Amino acid sequence: NAGVTQTPKFQVLKTGQSMTLQCAQDMNHNSMYWYRQDPGMGLRLIYYSASEGTTDKGEVPNGYNVSRLNKREFSLRLESAAPSQTSVYFCASSENNPGELFFGEGSRLTVL
Amino acid sequence: AQSVTQPDIHITVSEGASLELRCNYSYGATPYLFWYVQSPGQGLQLLLKYFSGDTLVQGIKGFEAEFKRSQSSFNLRKPSVHWSDAAEYFCAVGAKYSSASKIIFGSGTRLSIRP
Numbered sequence: 001n002a003g004v005t006q007t008p009k010f011q012v013l014k015t016g017q018s019m020t021l022q023c024a025q026d027m028n029h030n031s032m033y034w035y036r037q038d039p040g041m042g043l044r045l046i047y048y049s050a051s052e053g054t055t056d057k058g059e060v061p062n063g064y065n066v067s068r069l070n071k072r073e074f075s076l077r078l079e080s081a082a083p084s085q086t087s088v089y090f091c092a093s094s095e096n097n098p099g100e101l102f103f104g105e106g107s108r109l110t111v112l
Numbered sequence: 113a114q115s116v117t118q119p120d121i122h123i124t125v126s127e128g129a130s131l132e133l134r135c136n137y138s139y140g141a142t143p144y145l146f147w148y149v150q151s152p153g154q155g156l157q158l159l160l161k162y163f164s165g166d167t168l169v170q171g172i173k174g175f176e177a178e179f180k181r182s183q184s185s186f187n188l189r190k191p192s193v194h195w196s197d198a199a200e201y202f203c204a205v206g207a208k209y210s211s212a213s214k215i216i217f218g219s220g221t222r223l224s225i226r227p
């Protein structure tokens with residue numbers, strides 16, 4: 001019963017470094033999402049994907065890139081991390097369009 | 113583009129008292145509406161959703177919400193809160209496009225329970 005799995009759970013980066021957050025779901029869902037959560041701002045949508053090979057921008061896409069490698073995996077890349085990207089990142093998936101979001105446990109990223 | 117407003121940042125209610133959390137949305141067509149709860153250490157969980165039909169929807173843990181199109185609102189209610197309801201609550205609105213749904217969340221309302 002893995003559901004949505006995110007790695008890593010914690011990461012500390014220096015300004016300018018790059019990294020990729022990995023997300024995989026085993027529920028055969030079509031849609032996948034990346035959100036960031038900051039205090040007082042709720043969850044803000046970064047990118048989402050309806051299917052393999054398709055991605056769409058959300059509310060706050062600047063500074064991020066995504067890849068929908070296959071139906072299971074949806075990765076989020078920070079090419080040159082900035083302190084403003086310090087946040088908790090959540091990946092989610094959904095079977096229906098629209099439908100209930102199933103979330104991963106989150107990845108806490110700190111950029112120094 | 114859709115948007116969601118949760119006007120109350122933090123609410124404190126006494127255990128056993130009733131609760132209403134406000135949510136207002138902006139979207140030109142019929143919205144898909146959700147309430148999620150985030151408890152410490154338990155991640156995000158769906159409480160209830162509205163897609164169509166009866167405007168009063170029932171969810172888990174004794175919660176309900178009412179869709180009012182004229183007021184662009186989807187307020188969450190519970191008749192009697194329990195200490196375990198202390199958490200952060202998020203309203204969300206989904207807009208269905210051709211191949212995917214863009215789901216936007218409000219900024220959340222933190223609920224504290226007074227013993």
